Amino acid sequence: MSDISLLRAEFPILKQTENGQPLVYLDSAATTQKPQSVIDAITQYYTQENANVHRGVYGLSERATEKYEGAREKVRALLNAKSTQEIIFVRGATEAINLVAATWARDQLQAGDEVLITEMEHHSNIVPWQLLRDQLGIRLNVLRINALGEVCLNAMASMLTPKTKLVSITHMSNALGTINPVKEMIALAHGVGAKVMVDGAQAVAHMKVDVQDLNCDFYAFSGHKTYGPTGIGVLYGKQSLLEAMSPYQAGGDMIYSVTFEKTQYNVLPYKFEAGTPNIAGAIGLGVAVDFLNRVGQDAIGAYEHELMVYATEQLQTIDGLRIIGQAKNKGGVVSFVVEGVHPHDVATLMDQDGIAVRASHHCAMPVMQHFKVPSTIRASLGIYNNFEDIDRLVASVQEAIQMLR
Numbered sequence: 264m265s266d267i268s269l270l271r272a273e274f275p276i277l278k279q280t281e282n283g284q285p286l287v288y289l290d291s292a293a294t295t296q297k298p299q300s301v302i303d304a305i306t307q308y309y310t311q312e313n314a315n316v317h318r319g320v321y322g323l324s325e326r327a328t329e330k331y332e333g334a335r336e337k338v339r340a341l342l343n344a345k346s347t348q349e350i351i352f353v354r355g356a357t358e359a360i361n362l363v364a365a366t367w368a369r370d371q372l373q374a375g376d377e378v379l380i381t382e383m384e385h386h387s388n389i390v391p392w393q394l395l396r397d398q399l400g401i402r403l404n405v406l407r408i409n410a411l412g413e414v415c416l417n418a419m420a421s422m423l424t425p426k427t428k429l430v431s432i433t434h435m436s437n438a439l440g441t442i443n444p445v446k447e448m449i450a451l452a453h454g455v456g457a458k459v460m461v462d463g464a465q466a467v468a469h470m471k472v473d474v475q476d477l478n479c480d481f482y483a484f485s486g487h488k489t490y491g492p493t494g495i496g497v498l499y500g501k502q503s504l505l506e507a508m509s510p511y512q513a514g515g516d517m518i519y520s521v522t523f524e525k526t527q528y529n530v531l532p533y534k535f536e537a538g539t540p541n542i543a544g545a546i547g548l549g550v551a552v553d554f555l556n557r558v559g560q561d562a563i564g565a566y567e568h569e570l571m572v573y574a575t576e577q578l579q580t581i582d583g584l585r586i587i588g589q590a591k592n593k594g595g596v597v598s599f600v601v602e603g604v605h606p607h608d609v610a611t612l613m614d615q616d617g618i619a620v621r622a623s624h625h626c627a628m629p630v631m632q633h634f635k636v637p638s639t640i641r642a643s644l645g646i647y648n649n650f651e652d653i654d655r656l657v658a659s660v661q662e663a664i665q666m667l668r
């Protein structure tokens with residue numbers, strides 16, 4: 264692992280204080296902080312390279328297009344996709360999932376067909392399928408989690424039927440930290456002929472993702488959770504599926520020719536990228552991919568795992584504190600509740616100590632219902648966190664509890 268103190272120095276925001284205390288940022292699952300290289304790339308685009316892409320026959324536009332498409336190639340390589348035609352730029356994981364629901368699912372599903380999700384899904388991988396259930400009459404089946412926050416492959420196998428047409432699963436839970444055995448889950452789903460969408464929002468910044476090795480049909484992630492800017496994300500899709508899918512949005516750039524009688528759509532990936540894209544965001548994401556490649560996704564995940572284990576051990580010494588989510592295979596997320604005090608009150612007091620954690624249902628309300636809690640306090644890790652951050656977290660939790668009890 265690269266020298267963490269040198270890596271921290273790449274993140275300007277970490278130099279500031281919060282309520283007079285050095286900031287301890289422990290909400291990377293919500294959004295990661297940005298390295299100076301990403302910030303500089305966006306500034307450089309707007310100060311030296313700004314022009315619309317794919318349209319201009321002048322140097323500025325050609326350079327902007329080269330940067331934009333260069334970012335797409337970086338994402339292709341990061342995911343080990345076969346072709347850049349399989350890499351669609353969207354706003355984030357939410358839009359990626361909605362794009363599949365609005366195109367592939369609407370094209371392919373009919374009343375009585377089944378979609379399988381898990382109980383640990385983020386709302387962005389629950390509500391799109393509920394909308395289709397209510398509109399198309401499909402069945403939405405839910406693979407339950409156990410007391411540790413894990414799914415069971417045997418239970419999944421028993422829920423798959425010839426009517427299961429889509430399995431949509433998170434690679435890593437944002438609320439629990441559970442890392443799912445997605446490769447095995449994909450193989451099970453393919454065994455009954457179902458396609459698989461993987462929500463990788465919480466995975467790409469923490470582990471190497473190889474979409475060909477996983478053999479997933481779709482894979483989604485958000486740039487802002489991978490040290491990139493907000494407003495840019497990626498949908499990977501197998502080219503054969505994308506070719507057959509109806510367009511998602513209509514307008515400029517997604518067309519080849521338009522008459523009032525008929526429109527011929529553009530080739531991939533542009534068929535799914537209507538209108539002026541988030542050019543600066545894509546360029547920023549490309550530089551974030553450079554950062555991930557320099558540090559190493561698996562190295563980041565291994566380091567965060569060490570911090571997570573240390574944080575769990577330290578937090579568990581606190582009377583009345585219960586860790587929510589104790590999967591054997593777990594990423595850098597520690598969710599917990601404390602008997603007799605509300606998560607929001609604890610997190611609010613922790614902010615006074617300069618500690619930034621999330622207290623919420625984390626857009627995973629079914630997970631909260633499963634564990635019978637209204638919300639949790641969640642500390643989620645990034646490459647810039649260190650053991651001192653964890654010590655300050657634990658001390659602040661202890662102090663907050665004493666004040667509240």
Ligand SMILES: Cc1ncc(COP(=O)(O)O)c(CN[C@@H](CS)C(=O)O)c1O
Binds near residue numbers: 433625
């Ligand atoms: C597993 C998972 N799937 C989808 C999303 C949505 O990502 P967007 O970039 O907002 O589109 C998220 C975002 N989870 C944030 C906001 S609720 C969190 O604090 O955990 C996620 O964690």
